[in-house]
Amino acid sequence: MLAVTAHDHVPPGPVAVLANPTAGRGRHRGLLPRLLDRLAHAARPVRLLEATGPAEAEAACRAAVADGAGALVAVGGDGTVHRALQAVAGTAVPFGPVPAGTGNDFAVETGFPADPLAAVAVIVDALRAGRTRSVDLARLTAADGTERWYGAVLAAGFDAIVNERANRMRWPRGPRRYDLAILVELARLRPRRYRLSLDGEPQEVDAVLVAVGNAASYGGGMRICPDADPTDGLLDVVVGGRFDRRTLLRVKPRIYRGTHVTHPLVRTYRARTVELSAEGITTYVDGERAFDLPVRVSAVPAAVRLLR
Template sequence: MLAVTADDHPSVAPGGPVAVLANPTAGRGRNRGLLPQVLHRLAAAGRPVRPLHAHTAEEAEAACHAAVADGASALVAIGGDGTVHRAVQAVAGTAVPFGAVPAGTGNDFAADTGFPVDPLAAADVIAAALRDGRTRPVDLARMTAADGTSRWYAAVLAAGFDAIVNERANRMRWPSGPRRYDLAILVELARLRPRRYTLRLDGVAHEVDAVLVAVGNCASYGGGMRVCPDADPTDGLLDVVVGGRFDRRTLMRVKPRIYRGTHVTHPLVSSYRARTVELSAEGITTYADGERALDLPLTVTAAPAALRLLR
């Protein structure tokens, strides 16, 4: 188990600036007009607020790393799970606290860790925590590829049908917007087949034929789909949910149940809990927090208390 505690890191200067990563395109831009109000409410904590500037996801991640290296006393992400994913790369395993203002299409990490769904209310909660010096630890997951490449994620790693659909949608140039994802689903449903996965859970090997594999630090992904409904980001463990040899009709019947988390009672679904998950299959690129991540094979390790939340 990878344990991270505040004692492992130097203290953060309490008067330093609050770095803010805002994604104006999150949620298709519907909350863009709230940004000045969110920044104003964060400033009520009595610390300088420093917006970070970036034009790409890679620049956003680099800006977060630079802000932390320059002495930011906190980092706040305004956006969805993708924005959170970029931001936590900079603060994971450090003493720099983090706040999430949900303003995206999918706000699963913010919801699963108790931030208000309203962006302004979330900003008020974060500002109050900053004023009071209050944080609470939550877990993250750390994934490592065969070549040693390593990244953190906050919510769920998808390594089955949903990851395959995302990969196809990202390769498509037409149509635009949500229709691209809908078309990718139709294409991949026509090609649906179980794939052979090898899972090694805390050293115990499992060979499975499956169409759905998810490794959750939190319960939800995709904007409220409770794919790992029993996952708890404070228990030091990862939840693994495997959907077995579904055919197209059965998968489409079961998929709506994921929003309620009741799919885990289906006889073709198996659930596990482990500290370390080794996962391999041919031709799968994973998606973590909705972002394109690492190719299989990879290892996911629970990182207890790796993030200090401003809540």
């Protein structure tokens, strides 16, 4: 059961909406006019933000918050949510994710319906009632001090390596590129030496899977950190050790149920602050490319106010 801190105030101002028409391969593209129409039932002006790419989307969200938006709503998947979170984290401006992407892990894990229209109904009800509920975020800090927020999971193992290869490939297009990247990286699979510090306690591990979760799932429902609770002020760390290819392929499907954590090669930890380093790894957070290791991750309690 998700525990939350409730508030009874939503700032005045219009509802700014960030929408990604390509999210979920565009399957909800035609739904946007209905979603905007239903948001207008909150009796506030609705302002659709203009952006043609991720950097513009993030900048538009930051500008909307700076210009006095009373709330920010993101229509899309985890990538769209991730851009919006950079603008509202640590502010009094409440946030509403409308799950319309391939992966909607943050929205679902924080209690929003998986159906976009149902999620908008929850957001409108919260706006009309002036109700918000706070949940935690994770603050990611790079070696040079650059910071980003994330809501779901940081991947720093095999999945991050696959994402990095897929993003470098120009062929094939679509999901087959990711499938090919998996095959290439499976052929190259080897444990890597990670240096971890959990609330200042150092250790070294050889691993192929490393995840730091504010919430339980990533990748569209893969429960990599199954016990993570985005309201407990803690991060869940899951480390999959010296898996060979055959064992990894057997264990990987269990991640959807979260039962992989019972495997003898998997270790779980919980901490407020996690420092992580390894050679040649680029991290991914909420499915988005983030920083090269080393990084520091801190749990920030009640960092965002949700419209639910």
